[in-house]
Amino acid sequence: MDLDWKSLGFNIMKTDFNVRCVHRDGKWGELEVHSEETFPIHIGATCLHYGQESFEGLKAFRGADGHIRIFRHDENARRMSQSAKGILMAEVPQKLFIEAVEKVVLLNKEYVPPYGTGASLYIRPLLIGTGPEVGVRPSREYTFIVFVMPVGPYFKEGFKPVDIMICRDHDRAAPLGTGHLKVGGNYAASMSSILDAHQKGYATSLYLDAREKKYIDECGPANFFGIRDNTYVTPESHSILPSITNKSLQKLAESMGMKVEIRPVPVEELANFDEAGACGTAAVITPIRKVVDIEKEITYRFGDGENPGPVTSKLYETLTGIQNGDRKDPFGWTKILE
Ligand code: PLP
Numbered sequence: 166m167d168l169d170w171k172s173l174g175f176n177i178m179k180t181d182f183n184v185r186c187v188h189r190d191g192k193w194g195e196l197e198v199h200s201e202e203t204f205p206i207h208i209g210a211t212c213l214h215y216g217q218e219s220f221e222g223l224k225a226f227r228g229a230d231g232h233i234r235i236f237r238h239d240e241n242a243r244r245m246s247q248s249a250k251g252i253l254m255a256e257v258p259q260k261l262f263i264e265a266v267e268k269v270v271l272l273n274k275e276y277v278p279p280y281g282t283g284a285s286l287y288i289r290p291l292l293i294g295t296g297p298e299v300g301v302r303p304s305r306e307y308t309f310i311v312f313v314m315p316v317g318p319y320f321k322e323g324f325k326p327v328d329i330m331i332c333r334d335h336d337r338a339a340p341l342g343t344g345h346l347k348v349g350g351n352y353a354a355s356m357s358s359i360l361d362a363h364q365k366g367y368a369t370s371l372y373l374d375a376r377e378k379k380y381i382d383e384c385g386p387a388n389f390f391g392i393r394d395n396t397y398v399t400p401e402s403h404s405i406l407p408s409i410t411n412k413s414l415q416k417l418a419e420s421m422g423m424k425v426e427i428r429p430v431p432v433e434e435l436a437n438f439d440e441a442g443a444c445g446t447a448a449v450i451t452p453i454r455k456v457v458d459i460e461k462e463i464t465y466r467f468g469d470g471e472n473p474g475p476v477t478s479k480l481y482e483t484l485t486g487i488q489n490g491d492r493k494d495p496f497g498w499t500k501i502l503e
Protein backbone atom coordinates (compact mmCIF):
# COMPACT_ATOMS: atom_id res chain seq x y z
CA MET A 166 0.00 0.00 0.00
CA ASP A 167 1.49 3.30 -1.08
CA LEU A 168 0.31 5.93 1.36
CA ASP A 169 2.00 8.90 2.95
CA TRP A 170 1.67 7.26 6.38
CA LYS A 171 3.55 9.94 8.29
CA SER A 172 1.23 12.72 7.27
CA LEU A 173 -2.04 10.96 8.04
CA GLY A 174 -4.44 12.89 10.23
CA PHE A 175 -7.56 11.52 11.91
CA ASN A 176 -9.84 11.31 8.90
CA ILE A 177 -12.22 8.93 7.17
CA MET A 178 -10.48 6.87 4.51
CA LYS A 179 -11.94 4.12 2.41
CA THR A 180 -10.44 0.70 3.02
CA ASP A 181 -11.34 -2.52 1.22
CA PHE A 182 -13.77 -4.29 3.55
CA ASN A 183 -16.15 -3.85 6.44
CA VAL A 184 -18.04 -6.52 8.37
CA ARG A 185 -21.71 -6.49 9.38
CA CYS A 186 -24.16 -8.53 11.38
CA VAL A 187 -27.89 -8.06 11.97
CA HIS A 188 -29.91 -8.88 15.11
CA ARG A 189 -33.46 -9.86 14.19
CA ASP A 190 -36.18 -11.89 15.91
CA GLY A 191 -34.08 -12.02 19.06
CA LYS A 192 -30.89 -13.45 17.55
CA TRP A 193 -27.73 -12.43 15.74
CA GLY A 194 -27.27 -13.60 12.15
CA GLU A 195 -24.10 -14.41 10.24
CA LEU A 196 -21.14 -12.04 10.07
CA GLU A 197 -21.04 -10.71 6.50
CA VAL A 198 -18.17 -9.10 4.61
CA HIS A 199 -18.95 -6.01 2.50
CA SER A 200 -16.82 -3.75 0.39
CA GLU A 201 -19.18 -0.80 -0.12
CA GLU A 202 -19.24 2.01 2.44
CA THR A 203 -22.98 2.65 2.41
CA PHE A 204 -26.03 0.64 3.35
CA PRO A 205 -29.76 1.12 2.89
CA ILE A 206 -31.68 2.01 6.01
CA HIS A 207 -35.37 2.37 6.87
CA ILE A 208 -36.26 6.04 7.17
CA GLY A 209 -37.94 5.28 10.50
CA ALA A 210 -34.91 3.53 12.03
CA THR A 211 -34.55 4.36 15.73
CA CYS A 212 -30.87 5.32 15.30
CA LEU A 213 -31.96 8.15 13.01
CA HIS A 214 -34.71 9.51 15.23
CA TYR A 215 -34.07 8.59 18.83
CA GLY A 216 -30.32 8.15 18.99
CA GLN A 217 -30.16 4.38 19.47
CA GLU A 218 -26.48 4.31 18.53
CA SER A 219 -23.28 3.27 20.18
CA PHE A 220 -19.76 3.16 18.79
CA GLU A 221 -16.33 2.09 19.90
CA GLY A 222 -12.79 3.11 19.01
CA LEU A 223 -9.70 0.93 19.21
CA LYS A 224 -6.45 0.45 17.33
CA ALA A 225 -4.19 -2.12 15.71
CA PHE A 226 -0.44 -1.55 15.38
CA ARG A 227 2.33 -2.97 13.20
CA GLY A 228 5.44 -3.95 15.18
CA ALA A 229 9.10 -3.90 14.20
CA ASP A 230 8.70 -7.70 13.95
CA GLY A 231 6.05 -7.18 11.26
CA HIS A 232 3.25 -8.54 13.48
CA ILE A 233 -0.11 -6.82 13.83
CA ARG A 234 -1.07 -6.25 17.46
CA ILE A 235 -4.52 -5.30 18.60
CA PHE A 236 -4.90 -3.49 21.92
CA ARG A 237 -7.42 -4.60 24.58
CA HIS A 238 -10.35 -5.33 22.27
CA ASP A 239 -11.98 -7.40 25.02
CA GLU A 240 -12.39 -4.16 26.98
CA ASN A 241 -14.10 -2.44 24.05
CA ALA A 242 -16.41 -5.44 23.72
CA ARG A 243 -17.41 -5.08 27.38
CA ARG A 244 -17.92 -1.34 27.08
CA MET A 245 -20.11 -1.68 24.01
CA SER A 246 -22.27 -4.14 25.97
CA GLN A 247 -22.65 -1.56 28.74
CA SER A 248 -23.61 1.10 26.19
CA ALA A 249 -26.14 -1.25 24.57
CA LYS A 250 -27.72 -2.05 27.93
CA GLY A 251 -27.83 1.63 28.83
CA ILE A 252 -29.95 2.62 25.84
CA LEU A 253 -31.87 -0.67 25.49
CA MET A 254 -30.20 -2.05 22.38
CA ALA A 255 -29.41 -5.70 21.69
CA GLU A 256 -25.97 -6.51 23.15
CA VAL A 257 -23.26 -7.74 20.81
CA PRO A 258 -21.91 -10.97 22.34
CA GLN A 259 -18.22 -10.58 23.29
CA LYS A 260 -17.27 -13.46 21.01
CA LEU A 261 -18.98 -11.87 18.00
CA PHE A 262 -17.41 -8.48 18.75
CA ILE A 263 -13.92 -9.98 18.94
CA GLU A 264 -14.42 -12.14 15.85
CA ALA A 265 -15.68 -9.14 13.86
CA VAL A 266 -12.81 -6.88 14.93
CA GLU A 267 -10.12 -9.46 14.20
CA LYS A 268 -11.68 -10.34 10.88
CA VAL A 269 -11.95 -6.79 9.60
CA VAL A 270 -8.35 -6.02 10.59
CA LEU A 271 -7.03 -9.07 8.77
CA LEU A 272 -9.16 -8.33 5.71
CA ASN A 273 -7.64 -4.84 5.58
CA LYS A 274 -4.15 -5.73 6.79
CA GLU A 275 -2.48 -3.77 4.00
CA TYR A 276 -3.85 -0.65 5.62
CA VAL A 277 -2.14 -1.30 8.96
CA PRO A 278 0.54 1.42 8.85
CA PRO A 279 4.19 0.35 8.84
CA TYR A 280 6.17 0.34 12.08
CA GLY A 281 7.83 3.63 12.91
CA THR A 282 5.41 5.90 11.08
CA GLY A 283 3.50 6.86 14.23
CA ALA A 284 0.27 5.86 12.47
CA SER A 285 -2.06 2.98 13.36
CA LEU A 286 -5.21 1.29 12.10
CA TYR A 287 -8.25 2.80 13.78
CA ILE A 288 -11.11 0.35 14.26
CA ARG A 289 -14.63 1.69 14.54
CA PRO A 290 -17.33 -0.73 15.71
CA LEU A 291 -20.86 0.65 15.41
CA LEU A 292 -24.16 -0.63 16.81
CA ILE A 293 -27.40 0.97 15.63
CA GLY A 294 -31.12 0.44 15.94
CA THR A 295 -32.19 -0.23 12.34
CA GLY A 296 -35.81 -1.21 12.94
CA PRO A 297 -38.47 1.49 12.39
CA GLU A 298 -40.46 2.96 15.29
CA VAL A 299 -42.27 6.25 15.45
CA GLY A 300 -43.06 6.07 19.16
CA VAL A 301 -40.13 6.42 21.55
CA ARG A 302 -39.34 2.77 22.13
CA PRO A 303 -36.43 0.43 21.40
CA SER A 304 -35.95 -0.94 17.91
CA ARG A 305 -36.73 -4.56 17.15
CA GLU A 306 -33.72 -4.82 14.82
CA TYR A 307 -30.05 -3.88 15.29
CA THR A 308 -27.09 -3.73 12.93
CA PHE A 309 -23.50 -4.14 14.08
CA ILE A 310 -20.82 -2.89 11.68
CA VAL A 311 -17.06 -2.70 12.04
CA PHE A 312 -14.94 -0.64 9.68
CA VAL A 313 -11.33 0.53 9.78
CA MET A 314 -8.99 3.22 8.48
CA PRO A 315 -5.35 4.16 8.96
CA VAL A 316 -4.95 7.26 11.14
CA GLY A 317 -2.32 9.60 12.50
CA PRO A 318 -2.69 11.79 15.60
CA TYR A 319 -6.15 13.03 16.66
CA PHE A 320 -4.82 16.38 17.81
CA LYS A 321 -2.66 17.74 15.02
CA GLU A 322 0.09 18.53 17.52
CA GLY A 323 0.66 14.77 18.16
CA PHE A 324 2.76 14.25 21.29
CA LYS A 325 3.22 17.99 21.81
CA PRO A 326 1.56 20.03 24.55
CA VAL A 327 -1.79 21.62 23.67
CA ASP A 328 -3.85 24.41 25.21
CA ILE A 329 -7.40 23.72 26.27
CA MET A 330 -10.23 25.83 27.63
CA ILE A 331 -12.71 25.17 30.38
CA CYS A 332 -16.26 25.04 29.10
CA ARG A 333 -18.67 26.77 31.49
CA ASP A 334 -21.67 27.43 29.27
CA HIS A 335 -22.36 23.94 28.01
CA ASP A 336 -22.54 20.35 29.30
CA ARG A 337 -21.82 17.25 27.25
CA ALA A 338 -23.64 14.98 29.68
CA ALA A 339 -26.21 15.30 32.46
CA PRO A 340 -25.38 14.23 36.04
CA LEU A 341 -27.52 11.08 35.77
CA GLY A 342 -27.46 10.94 31.97
CA THR A 343 -25.47 8.89 29.48
CA GLY A 344 -21.99 10.41 29.83
CA HIS A 345 -20.57 7.08 31.05
CA LEU A 346 -21.77 5.34 27.87
CA LYS A 347 -20.24 5.59 24.42
CA VAL A 348 -23.40 6.73 22.66
CA GLY A 349 -23.73 9.23 19.82
CA GLY A 350 -25.93 11.68 21.73
CA ASN A 351 -23.03 12.67 24.00
CA TYR A 352 -20.96 13.61 20.97
CA ALA A 353 -23.76 15.61 19.36
CA ALA A 354 -24.06 17.49 22.67
CA SER A 355 -20.32 18.20 22.70
CA MET A 356 -19.95 19.56 19.17
CA SER A 357 -20.85 23.20 19.76
CA SER A 358 -18.48 23.55 22.72
CA ILE A 359 -15.62 21.84 20.88
CA LEU A 360 -16.18 24.12 17.88
CA ASP A 361 -16.23 27.11 20.23
CA ALA A 362 -12.88 25.98 21.70
CA HIS A 363 -11.38 25.58 18.20
CA GLN A 364 -12.61 29.01 17.16
CA LYS A 365 -10.95 30.53 20.21
CA GLY A 366 -7.68 28.77 19.34
CA TYR A 367 -7.81 25.84 21.77
CA ALA A 368 -7.35 22.14 20.96
CA THR A 369 -10.55 21.17 22.81
CA SER A 370 -12.72 21.93 25.81
CA LEU A 371 -12.47 20.67 29.35
CA TYR A 372 -15.87 19.77 30.79
CA LEU A 373 -16.78 20.26 34.41
CA ASP A 374 -19.35 18.26 36.33
CA ALA A 375 -22.79 19.25 35.13
CA ARG A 376 -24.40 19.59 38.57
CA GLU A 377 -22.07 21.98 40.39
CA LYS A 378 -19.37 23.00 37.90
CA LYS A 379 -16.86 22.34 40.66
CA TYR A 380 -15.06 19.22 39.49
CA ILE A 381 -13.22 18.19 36.35
CA ASP A 382 -15.06 15.72 34.15
CA GLU A 383 -13.18 15.10 30.92
CA CYS A 384 -11.37 16.63 28.08
CA GLY A 385 -13.17 16.62 24.69
CA PRO A 386 -12.94 13.03 23.41
CA ALA A 387 -10.47 11.97 26.12
CA ASN A 388 -10.11 11.54 29.91
CA PHE A 389 -8.05 13.93 32.02
CA PHE A 390 -5.12 13.12 34.31
CA GLY A 391 -2.81 15.24 36.42
CA ILE A 392 0.58 14.36 37.91
CA ARG A 393 1.85 15.58 41.24
CA ASP A 394 4.20 14.22 43.93
CA ASN A 395 4.66 10.86 42.22
CA THR A 396 0.86 10.53 42.05
CA TYR A 397 -1.39 9.98 39.03
CA VAL A 398 -4.72 11.73 39.66
CA THR A 399 -7.78 11.22 37.48
CA PRO A 400 -11.42 12.23 37.99
CA GLU A 401 -14.13 9.92 39.22
CA SER A 402 -17.53 10.91 37.86
CA HIS A 403 -20.70 9.26 36.59
CA SER A 404 -20.70 11.48 33.53
CA ILE A 405 -17.30 10.60 32.05
CA LEU A 406 -16.53 7.75 29.70
CA PRO A 407 -14.49 5.01 31.43
CA SER A 408 -11.41 5.21 29.20
CA ILE A 409 -9.49 2.04 28.46
CA THR A 410 -6.35 4.13 27.88
CA ASN A 411 -6.79 5.77 31.29
CA LYS A 412 -7.27 2.39 32.95
CA SER A 413 -4.07 1.20 31.24
CA LEU A 414 -2.12 4.28 32.32
CA GLN A 415 -3.24 3.76 35.92
CA LYS A 416 -1.72 0.26 35.82
CA LEU A 417 1.47 1.56 34.21
CA ALA A 418 1.74 4.37 36.79
CA GLU A 419 1.38 1.82 39.60
CA SER A 420 3.98 -0.40 38.03
CA MET A 421 6.31 2.60 37.89
CA GLY A 422 5.91 2.97 41.67
CA MET A 423 3.44 5.85 41.53
CA LYS A 424 0.33 6.31 43.64
CA VAL A 425 -2.96 6.39 41.74
CA GLU A 426 -5.92 8.47 42.90
CA ILE A 427 -9.32 8.15 41.24
CA ARG A 428 -11.59 10.71 42.89
CA PRO A 429 -13.46 13.94 42.28
CA VAL A 430 -10.88 16.54 41.21
CA PRO A 431 -11.85 20.17 42.02
CA VAL A 432 -11.00 22.63 39.23
CA GLU A 433 -8.71 24.68 41.49
CA GLU A 434 -6.55 21.60 41.96
CA LEU A 435 -5.26 22.26 38.43
CA ALA A 436 -2.96 24.78 40.11
CA ASN A 437 -1.22 21.94 41.99
CA PHE A 438 -0.34 19.63 39.10
CA ASP A 439 3.17 19.54 37.68
CA GLU A 440 1.95 17.81 34.53
CA ALA A 441 -1.43 17.23 32.93
CA GLY A 442 -2.68 15.28 29.96
CA ALA A 443 -5.64 14.03 27.96
CA CYS A 444 -5.77 10.31 27.22
CA GLY A 445 -7.80 8.13 24.90
CA THR A 446 -7.47 5.77 21.95
CA ALA A 447 -7.51 8.59 19.40
CA ALA A 448 -5.73 11.14 21.62
CA VAL A 449 -3.22 8.51 22.93
CA ILE A 450 -1.62 10.82 25.51
CA THR A 451 -1.86 14.46 24.58
CA PRO A 452 0.11 16.56 27.04
CA ILE A 453 -1.57 19.76 28.22
CA ARG A 454 0.45 22.97 28.33
CA LYS A 455 -2.23 25.18 29.80
CA VAL A 456 -5.88 25.17 30.79
CA VAL A 457 -7.63 28.51 30.48
CA ASP A 458 -10.70 29.37 32.55
CA ILE A 459 -11.83 32.34 30.48
CA GLU A 460 -14.77 33.35 32.64
CA LYS A 461 -12.73 33.34 35.85
CA GLU A 462 -9.68 34.85 34.11
CA ILE A 463 -7.39 32.12 35.41
CA THR A 464 -4.72 30.24 33.44
CA TYR A 465 -3.26 27.03 34.81
CA ARG A 466 0.14 26.16 33.34
CA PHE A 467 1.98 22.86 33.35
CA GLY A 468 5.62 21.98 32.81
CA ASP A 469 8.10 24.20 30.99
CA GLY A 470 5.51 25.37 28.45
CA GLU A 471 7.34 23.62 25.58
CA ASN A 472 7.87 19.94 26.18
CA PRO A 473 5.86 17.07 27.62
CA GLY A 474 6.79 16.48 31.29
CA PRO A 475 9.00 13.55 32.34
CA VAL A 476 6.21 11.39 33.81
CA THR A 477 3.88 12.01 30.87
CA SER A 478 6.73 11.10 28.50
CA LYS A 479 7.51 7.89 30.38
CA LEU A 480 3.86 6.87 30.40
CA TYR A 481 3.59 7.63 26.68
CA GLU A 482 6.71 5.65 25.79
CA THR A 483 5.65 2.68 27.90
CA LEU A 484 2.10 2.59 26.54
CA THR A 485 3.05 3.00 22.88
CA GLY A 486 5.98 0.58 23.35
CA ILE A 487 3.59 -2.13 24.56
CA GLN A 488 1.15 -1.35 21.75
CA ASN A 489 3.69 -1.72 18.96
CA GLY A 490 5.56 -4.61 20.55
CA ASP A 491 8.79 -2.77 21.39
CA ARG A 492 8.23 -3.49 25.07
CA LYS A 493 7.16 -6.54 27.02
CA ASP A 494 3.42 -6.74 27.60
CA PRO A 495 3.26 -7.87 31.24
CA PHE A 496 -0.50 -7.38 31.47
CA GLY A 497 -1.43 -9.35 28.35
CA TRP A 498 -3.06 -6.32 26.70
CA THR A 499 -2.10 -7.04 23.12
CA LYS A 500 -3.11 -9.88 20.85
CA ILE A 501 -0.96 -10.74 17.84
CA LEU A 502 -3.15 -11.33 14.80
CA GLU A 503 -0.51 -12.50 12.39
N1 PLP B 1 -13.76 10.13 26.74
C1 PLP B 1 -14.49 10.26 25.63
C2 PLP B 1 -15.65 11.16 25.64
C3 PLP B 1 -14.14 9.51 24.48
O1 PLP B 1 -14.85 9.64 23.36
C4 PLP B 1 -13.04 8.66 24.53
C5 PLP B 1 -12.69 7.84 23.36
O2 PLP B 1 -12.99 6.70 23.28
C6 PLP B 1 -12.31 8.56 25.72
C7 PLP B 1 -12.69 9.32 26.80
C8 PLP B 1 -11.13 7.67 25.82
O3 PLP B 1 -11.51 6.31 25.94
P1 PLP B 1 -10.57 5.16 25.42
O4 PLP B 1 -9.27 5.33 26.12
O5 PLP B 1 -11.24 3.91 25.83
O6 PLP B 1 -10.46 5.31 23.97
Ligand code: COI
Pocket residue numbers: 221222223386445446447448
Ligand atom coordinates in the same frame (compact mmCIF):
# COMPACT_ATOMS: atom_id res chain seq x y z
C1 COI C 1 -11.53 7.27 20.48
O1 COI C 1 -10.58 7.74 21.13
O2 COI C 1 -11.49 6.17 19.95
C2 COI C 1 -12.75 7.97 20.35
O3 COI C 1 -13.74 7.34 20.19
C3 COI C 1 -12.74 9.39 20.26
C4 COI C 1 -13.52 9.79 19.07
C5 COI C 1 -14.74 10.50 19.44
C6 COI C 1 -12.69 10.43 18.05
